[in-house]
Amino acid sequence: MNWPGFYSLGNAWLFVLLIPLIIVYFLKLKRPRKEIPSLTLWRQVINDQRVNSPFQKFKRNMLLLLQMLLLLCLILAALQPFLPAGVEQANYTPILIDNSASMGAVDQSNGQNRLDIVKQDVLELIDNLPPDHRMSLITVSSSARRLTDFTDNKRVLRDALAGIEVDEVASQLDDGLRMAQALVRTVRFDSLLFFTDGNVPADVEFDLPFELNYQRLEGQGANIGVTSLNARRSSDSRWDIFVRIEGTPYAQTAAELELLQDGEIVGTESVLLERAADDEQTIPSQRLAFSVDSVGPSSLELRVKPDGFDALASDNVAHIDLPESRHLSVYAPLNLAAFRHALGARPDVDVYPTDESGQPAARYDLLITDTTGEANPEANVTIYVGVIPDDLSELIDVETGSGEVVDWQRNSPLLQHVELTDVQMADEPKTKDEIRDGDFEEQGYEILAFGRTGPLILKKRQGKSLAYYFLFHPDRSTLPYRVGFPILVANMVQAALDHADLAEVRANRTGIIAGQTLRPESHYVVETPDDQRIEIESNEEGLVPGISANRVGRYQYRESGDLVAEIGASLLAPAETSLRSIREIQFREVSVTSSDAAIETDQPLWPYFALAAFAFLLVEWWYFQKRPGGVPV
Amino acid sequence: MSDSAGGVQFTSLLDNDVIGRIERMRLNPSRRLTNRSHGEHLAGKGGTSTEFSDYRDYVPGDDVRYVDWNIFSRLNRPYLKLYQHEEEMHVAILVDASTSMLFENKLLRARQLAAAFGIMGFMNYERVSVHVAHQADGEPRVMPPCTGRINFKRMFEFLESIEGGGDAPIESSIEAMLRRHRGRGIAIILSDFLSMGNVQRAMNMLFSAGLETFAIQILGPSEIEPEVTGDLRFVDSETGGTLDISSAGDLLGLYHELRLSYEDELALICRQRNGRFMVLNSTDSVEWLLFDALVRRGWIQ
Numbered sequence: 001m002n003w004p005g006f007y008s009l010g011n012a013w014l015f016v017l018l019i020p021l022i023i024v025y026f027l028k029l030k031r032p033r034k035e036i037p038s039l040t041l042w043r044q045v046i047n048d049q050r051v052n053s054p055f056q057k058f059k060r061n062m063l064l065l066l067q068m069l070l071l072l073c074l075i076l077a078a079l080q081p082f083l084p085a086g087v088e089q090a091n092y093t094p095i096l097i098d099n100s101a102s103m104g105a106v107d108q109s110n111g112q113n114r115l116d117i118v119k120q121d122v123l124e125l126i127d128n129l130p131p132d133h134r135m136s137l138i139t140v141s142s143s144a145r146r147l148t149d150f151t152d153n154k155r156v157l158r159d160a161l162a163g164i165e166v167d168e169v170a171s172q173l174d175d176g177l178r179m180a181q182a183l184v185r186t187v188r189f190d191s192l193l194f195f196t197d198g199n200v201p202a203d204v205e206f207d208l209p210f211e212l213n214y215q216r217l218e219g220q221g222a223n224i225g226v227t228s229l230n231a232r233r234s235s236d237s238r239w240d241i242f243v244r245i246e247g248t249p250y251a252q253t254a255a256e257l258e259l260l261q262d263g264e265i266v267g268t269e270s271v272l273l274e275r276a277a278d279d280e281q282t283i284p285s286q287r288l289a290f291s292v293d294s295v296g297p298s299s300l301e302l303r304v305k306p307d308g309f310d311a312l313a314s315d316n317v318a319h320i321d322l323p324e325s326r327h328l329s330v331y332a333p334l335n336l337a338a339f340r341h342a343l344g345a346r347p348d349v350d351v352y353p354t355d356e357s358g359q360p361a362a363r364y365d366l367l368i369t370d371t372t373g374e375a376n377p378e379a380n381v382t383i384y385v386g387v388i389p390d391d392l393s394e395l396i397d398v399e400t401g402s403g404e405v406v407d408w409q410r411n412s413p414l415l416q417h418v419e420l421t422d423v424q425m426a427d428e429p430k431t432k433d434e435i436r437d438g439d440f441e442e443q444g445y446e447i448l449a450f451g452r453t454g455p456l457i458l459k460k461r462q463g464k465s466l467a468y469y470f471l472f473h474p475d476r477s478t479l480p481y482r483v484g485f486p487i488l489v490a491n492m493v494q495a496a497l498d499h500a501d502l503a504e505v506r507a508n509r510t511g512i513i514a515g516q517t518l519r520p521e522s523h524y525v526v527e528t529p530d531d532q533r534i535e536i537e538s539n540e541e542g543l544v545p546g547i548s549a550n551r552v553g554r555y556q557y558r559e560s561g562d563l564v565a566e567i568g569a570s571l572l573a574p575a576e577t578s579l580r581s582i583r584e585i586q587f588r589e590v591s592v593t594s595s596d597a598a599i600e601t602d603q604p605l606w607p608y609f610a611l612a613a614f615a616f617l618l619v620e621w622w623y624f625q626k627r628p629g630g631v632p633v
Numbered sequence: 634m635s636d637s638a639g640g641v642q643f644t645s646l647l648d649n650d651v652i653g654r655i656e657r658m659r660l661n662p663s664r665r666l667t668n669r670s671h672g673e674h675l676a677g678k679g680g681t682s683t684e685f686s687d688y689r690d691y692v693p694g695d696d697v698r699y700v701d702w703n704i705f706s707r708l709n710r711p712y713l714k715l716y717q718h719e720e721e722m723h724v725a726i727l728v729d730a731s732t733s734m735l736f737e738n739k740l741l742r743a744r745q746l747a748a749a750f751g752i753m754g755f756m757n758y759e760r761v762s763v764h765v766a767h768q769a770d771g772e773p774r775v776m777p778p779c780t781g782r783i784n785f786k787r788m789f790e791f792l793e794s795i796e797g798g799g800d801a802p803i804e805s806s807i808e809a810m811l812r813r814h815r816g817r818g819i820a821i822i823l824s825d826f827l828s829m830g831n832v833q834r835a836m837n838m839l840f841s842a843g844l845e846t847f848a849i850q851i852l853g854p855s856e857i858e859p860e861v862t863g864d865l866r867f868v869d870s871e872t873g874g875t876l877d878i879s880s881a882g883d884l885l886g887l888y889h890e891l892r893l894s895y896e897d898e899l900a901l902i903c904r905q906r907n908g909r910f911m912v913l914n915s916t917d918s919v920e921w922l923l924f925d926a927l928v929r930r931g932w933i934q
Contacts, residue, residue: 031866037733038827039869
């Protein structure tokens with residue numbers, strides 16, 4: 001049995017108040033005189049009363065007794081008694097709250113979403129927070145956010161808790177756990193309370209130095225939503241739109257789909273997702289394809305209209321922005337005849353320079369060059385052939401010899417379907433002594449093809465631009481004469497198309513909207529779907545930084561009130577849409593199972609004493625004012 | 634003294650119209666407790682009243698004035714007509730004028746009732762006497778027995794002159810009254826009967842004296858429905874004695890039990906001695922008491 005404890009034992013001096021209460025009671029006990037015709041009956045009453053009521057003395061001072069009980073209850077309430085939970089509690093309690101998109105799911109008919117229910121549980125913990133205990137609130141969605149330091153200020157905790165909203169992003173549990181890991185280095189705690197609906201990644205790649213108390217919220221609301229949306233250009237003016245619809249595995253779901261292009265419906269479909277036969281193991285899904293005409297830039301919006309109850313609303317809409325259709329601009333010097341010849345076969349590619357006096361293009365998507373320096377025009381994707389980057393001059397030399405390809409990354413977009421076996425080359429890149437592959441990676445290069453003495457093809461990403469380095473010159477190799485050469489050039493073109501978003505577009509996911517290229521050194525205001533305003537500045541190159549996008553919808557970039565860009569963000573998270581809940585989180589060495597037991601906390605008793613004091617007050621009032629008993633009507 | 638119509642008001646105790654109605658009423662004793670002196674009450678024995686009783690054969694020596702000559706002329710035999718004897722009844726009214734009767738118009742109501750009973754007595758040629766008790770050891774003030782309507786004014790003046798105050802217990806007052814009273818009839822006791830003494834002994838003496846007891850206990854609202862709470866110190870109005878009461882509200886139930894049982898006891902004492910008892914609230918109107926309550930109980934008719 002746990003004996004009650006007291007948080008404020010220092011208030012025990014209040015018991016001294018009983019003394020003045022008793023003194024004042026008896027001092028004030030001055031009987032008012034009342035003249036009556038005769039004492040005859042009253043004397044008889046007193047005599048009978050003494051005979052009939054052995055507790056007369058007790059009853060005589062009933063008011064004093066009630067007042068003492070009232071005061072005792074108030075003093076005990078001031079002592080803040082509590083019933084210990086039976087376990088030793090840590091003084092510091094971090095609470096990790098999942099506020100990813102699935103926490104916005106509504107499972108009950110009262111309209112409360114999962115986050116609201118969790119907030120009620122946490123609020124109860126805050127209300128019962130012992131005076132010498134401190135609590136810290138952390139939220140985790142796609143990233144973790146620490147809302148409060150360890151504090152015992154309940155108002156601060158309540159305000160922070162009330163401010164938590166659902167982020168319409170996929171959950172990344174790792175972030176929150178790592179933040180808790182960082183906290184434990186500054187404040188010692190043994191347990192982390194994690195409130196979630198269980199819709200989190202099942203595997204965590206590290207272990208925790210503290211216990212994870214996994215509080216999983218049960219929920220079985222049916223849901224259907226869009227989890228994938230991308231577009232691929234099928235011709236100069238036509239795009240194929242690919243959609244994936246998924247639903248919860250434990251219920252049959254159905255929906256009507258509407259595809260809107262710039263606000264007008266251009267396609268509708270019906271979807272019926274059967275309940276998974278093996279229950280929660282397989283996620284029911286369906287792929288759909290639409291075809292739309294689009295020459296200029298246009299915005300597509302896919303709306304899912306569920307037929308029946310739908311737990312999660314944020315996955316019922318997705319946005320994708322189609323770019324303006326145009327030919328790919330490729331610059332290849334005239335001396336690279338093999339490349340120009342291969343490029344000339346592509347109808348969607350404009351090869352520059354067209355002739356010796358031709359006008360250069362405004363911008364280039366692909367540059368193929370065998371020289372370095374500022375003479376080369378700028379392009380998003382650059383293919384250097386027979387060029388050693390300046391920063392690799394210390395690592396590699398090119399010797400004349402007989403080189404050949406030993407191995408290459410066949411799944412690389414540049415080299416897929418390209419057969420490099422038996423390609424002979426006069427240039428033989430040779431790695432200097434004591435230089436390893438890791439040294440190239442440290443410089444930011446990825447080796448795509450290996451020769452006998454060193455790397456042959458390298459890849460490097462610099463900001464938004466992409467560069468491939470052929471350390472040998474194809475003109476001094478048998479590569480242009482191989483069947484794989486046109487395929488290689490086609491892969492180059494495809495890489496440029498992908499980089500320019502001309503061939504395939506994927507819908508942006510919520511979380512972060514990547515930086516955009518706008519007018520240099522300008523002030524922009526981004527209006528978010530939840531009516532927030534984010535002010536950003538573009539740098540001298542016109543690049544504005546990426547912004548946090550935790551809401552599904554369209555983000556409008558405005559300059560002096562004028563709309564200059566609009567980008568849609570969609571949830572597109574299969575895990576969130578499925579609302580699948582995991583019972584166990586697997587860490588690197590241990591696993592944590594969700595706890596079914598409610599969290600035990602010290603039970604404060606002061607409200608009961610306060611209630612008892614109020615009851616005694618009412619009884620005293622009633623006793624003082626009551627109609628005498630036994631009076632005939 | 635004048636009434637609202639401009640006429641003379643006989644007394645401040647009762648309105649003239651009430652007096653007029655009372656004059657047509659009479660006391661209704663359950664027993665014939667009369668005196669030998671001539672009066673208005675039939676004595677159950679032969680007499681000289683106009684109330685026919687019976688016939689009997691004439692015997693020599695009978696007063697020939699009572700021979701029924703009509704029968705003699707038809708039967709040729711003398712028969713004597715017998716008449717009932719009407720005797721006088723005494724009405725002794727005792728008004729308790731102690732200090733306890735000064736509360737809540739109790740004494741006023743007692744004086745009004747005494748006046749009403751006196752009027753009934755005078756109008757029926759009873760011998761009416763009024764006794765007023767004040768001090769415990771002193772003799773009551775007395776209006777000597779008298780009869781006839783001519784004594785209205787005398788009685789009204791006597792009753793109007795009563796001033797309350799004193800500590801006379803009712804049983805002592807009854808005994809003092811009986812020391813002076815002679816004659817059988819009715820004793821009307823108007824008191825609150827709040828006495829610690831032996832009322833039973835006084836009632837026995839009334840019965841022995843040939844007086845049928847009409848006991849009327851007059852209580853005020855504070856005695857019938859006391860509204861007291863908390864801790865109080867009660868002070869006796871007559872003796873000045875005090876009694877401390879705690880949680881008076883709790884005792885009211887017991888108070889009512891005792892009051893009702895005391896009333897029952899008084900009623901039993903009176904009933905066992907062929908008397909009558911009733912309790913009046915001093916706030917009840919005298920008209921209601923006279924023309925409704927007492928009539929329905931058969932005290933007057």
